[in-house]
Amino acid sequence: DAGGGYGGGSLEEVRVPDIGDFSDVPIIEVLVRAGDTIRPEDPLITVESDKASMDVPAPKAGRVTDVLVAVGDRVSEGSPILMLEAQGKAPAAPSPSAGGASDKKAAAPAPQAATHTGGADLECEMLVLGAGPGGYSAAFRAADLGMKTVLVERYASLGGVCLNVGCIPSKALLHVAAVTEAANAMADHGIAFGKPKIDLDKLRGWKEKVVGKLTGGLAGMAKARKVQTVRGVGKFLDPHHLEVALTRGDGREPTGDTQVVKFDKCIIAAGSQSVKLPFIPDDPRVVDSTGALELTSIPKRMLVIGGGIIGLEMATVYASLGTRIEVVEMLDGLMTGADRDLVKVWEKVNAPRFDKVMLKTRTADVKAQKNGLKVSFEGDNAPAEPQLYDMILQSVGRRPNGNKIGAENAGVVVDERGFIATDKQLRTNVGHIFAIGDIIGQPMLAHKAVHEAHVAAEAAAGQKSVFDARQIPSVAYTDPEVAWAGKTETECKAEGIKYGKAVFPWAASGRAIANGRDEGFTKVLFDEETHRIIGGAIVGTQAGDLISELCLAIEMGCDPVDIGKTIHPHPTLGESVGMAAELFEGVCTDLPPQKKR
Numbered sequence: 001d002a003g004g005g006y007g008g009g010s011l012e013e014v015r016v017p018d019i020g021d022f023s024d025v026p027i028i029e030v031l032v033r034a035g036d037t038i039r040p041e042d043p044l045i046t047v048e049s050d051k052a053s054m055d056v057p058a059p060k061a062g063r064v065t066d067v068l069v070a071v072g073d074r075v076s077e078g079s080p081i082l083m084l085e086a087q088g089k090a091p092a093a094p095s096p097s098a099g100g101a102s103d104k105k106a107a108a109p110a111p112q113a114a115t116h117t118g119g120a121d122l123e124c125e126m127l128v129l130g131a132g133p134g135g136y137s138a139a140f141r142a143a144d145l146g147m148k149t150v151l152v153e154r155y156a157s158l159g160g161v162c163l164n165v166g167c168i169p170s171k172a173l174l175h176v177a178a179v180t181e182a183a184n185a186m187a188d189h190g191i192a193f194g195k196p197k198i199d200l201d202k203l204r205g206w207k208e209k210v211v212g213k214l215t216g217g218l219a220g221m222a223k224a225r226k227v228q229t230v231r232g233v234g235k236f237l238d239p240h241h242l243e244v245a246l247t248r249g250d251g252r253e254p255t256g257d258t259q260v261v262k263f264d265k266c267i268i269a270a271g272s273q274s275v276k277l278p279f280i281p282d283d284p285r286v287v288d289s290t291g292a293l294e295l296t297s298i299p300k301r302m303l304v305i306g307g308g309i310i311g312l313e314m315a316t317v318y319a320s321l322g323t324r325i326e327v328v329e330m331l332d333g334l335m336t337g338a339d340r341d342l343v344k345v346w347e348k349v350n351a352p353r354f355d356k357v358m359l360k361t362r363t364a365d366v367k368a369q370k371n372g373l374k375v376s377f378e379g380d381n382a383p384a385e386p387q388l389y390d391m392i393l394q395s396v397g398r399r400p401n402g403n404k405i406g407a408e409n410a411g412v413v414v415d416e417r418g419f420i421a422t423d424k425q426l427r428t429n430v431g432h433i434f435a436i437g438d439i440i441g442q443p444m445l446a447h448k449a450v451h452e453a454h455v456a457a458e459a460a461a462g463q464k465s466v467f468d469a470r471q472i473p474s475v476a477y478t479d480p481e482v483a484w485a486g487k488t489e490t491e492c493k494a495e496g497i498k499y500g501k502a503v504f505p506w507a508a509s510g511r512a513i514a515n516g517r518d519e520g521f522t523k524v525l526f527d528e529e530t531h532r533i534i535g536g537a538i539v540g541t542q543a544g545d546l547i548s549e550l551c552l553a554i555e556m557g558c559d560p561v562d563i564g565k566t567i568h569p570h571p572t573l574g575e576s577v578g579m580a581a582e583l584f585e586g587v588c589t590d591l592p593p594q595k596k597r
């Protein structure tokens, strides 16, 4: 029982109550699934008449064992909606949300909340802790909904990891890498530019300008919304008070002063930080992604520990600056989560770029020497001798900051890894405290944090918002880019989902050929029974932009005809999405004849 606290109650049928004028009305949304734990008044379904739409609320708390309706069904007063294992008492902790604290273990018992007896320097309706993409979006949405909002952030600029040391600076540098590679490739087409001259200070300056433009924009938008920012490290004193140890300077230099903020409601958005391997020495030549983005030097030979997206993106940047790269990964493949056929394309293109990719291999020891970092390895592809590197990038994952914010004083449950579990409204076990973003679980991505932020702020403002995404896309902005959304083939197989797929090779795309980059493909996965799209993936240049169409198609429940009959502009890479859908139907004329379905 992932919900913690439920179970053993009586099974009841929940029916549509008297909802006034709504008779024989279609259901436009089903907001719960079997297995969900719900609270009284949680919205179950949305119905729509020709005048208005309306949510049907839960009559009581419990666990949904069976949903008896689907979108499109027509209901009236008395129509059964679902079966509920009813329970009187409130849950100890909510079930993790779709992307939430990833394991489904029973939640830990709630800690005894503390009581703050002192006063407060500031009072607000909504306090948001952390100003990353989750936090600033939550604060701005809450303010837009009329709540007096305070945003607490320890660093000088808003934007969190994503804007300051994550998504944005990495993409600024990856853009440089892509243009450099494209310019180099022109030699094959008759235009030679010569060897690039790198001015590292100027490059760093440009990256910082990009970051500054965006974070400065956030500060302006906070002001425009009258969101009050408090600069310092926040720690809960009790369920309604947060103490902020004020900071100054670029980092987290304490001023020695504190401020106590009293709040009615709170959204925790304190994010995550890089994991550091314990046996790796403290040495300026060992960096995490933040250090790598600082671009202090261009090492001759670099080891990237961890073959996930962040490691491979940074490896792409340094490779284009001329660094020789080796990658070591404990697992048997790179970019966990992506289907292997996509990764194979990436591997083929990158084989000449990286000296070595050592899979199923572990970094056993690192010694900091004057002449470099001496690394020994263990495992299937370990070199016999220790190797010497000028720089090591550690990118072995990120750990949530849940254990560093005094959550126990507020009575909020944090698991042993630092994740906070939430329900689908992003509510923690404490009803007026919500949590969003990296701190609630995988996938740790900015777009997930932003969407959760909106739901949490809206739910806190009394709206019936729920986080119920069918898909959260993942993108490796490598060269080529690798992007996937919805179900992967690996997931379909593991979950026993019967699916059909179509793969449109970019070798048949006029635009990809004209770009000199036709190694990629576009893959779509459809449910064999409903024919609705359930997943899709693209490997190739700009795959990260192209995947959005598949994201929308999955959310809209499109079938191959919807996608294939949509006229896409020619000649574009985006056409490959339409053509993959046509291929599924057996009506694609840009490939040799297919079997008609």
Ligand code: FAD
Binding pocket: 129, 130, 131, 132, 133, 134, 135, 152, 153, 154, 155, 159, 160, 161, 162, 163, 165, 166, 167, 168, 170, 232, 233, 234, 235, 269, 270, 271, 272, 289, 290, 310, 401, 404, 405, 436, 437, 438, 439, 444, 445, 446, 447, 448, 449, 477
């Ligand atoms: P964060 O961005 O971590 O923000 C949390 C904020 O809370 C921080 O500013 C922190 O200083 C503050 N904070 C924490 N504790 C306290 C406290 N006690 N008091 C005051 N303030 C506190 N995601 C993508 O979607 N696309 C990408 O391309 C992408 N690229 C990435 C590249 C790199 C190199 C890295 C490291 C990450 C990347 N990510 C990317 C992930 C993305 O950055 C995160 O998922 C996202 O920033 C999470 O947002 P968040 O609001 O949950 O937390």
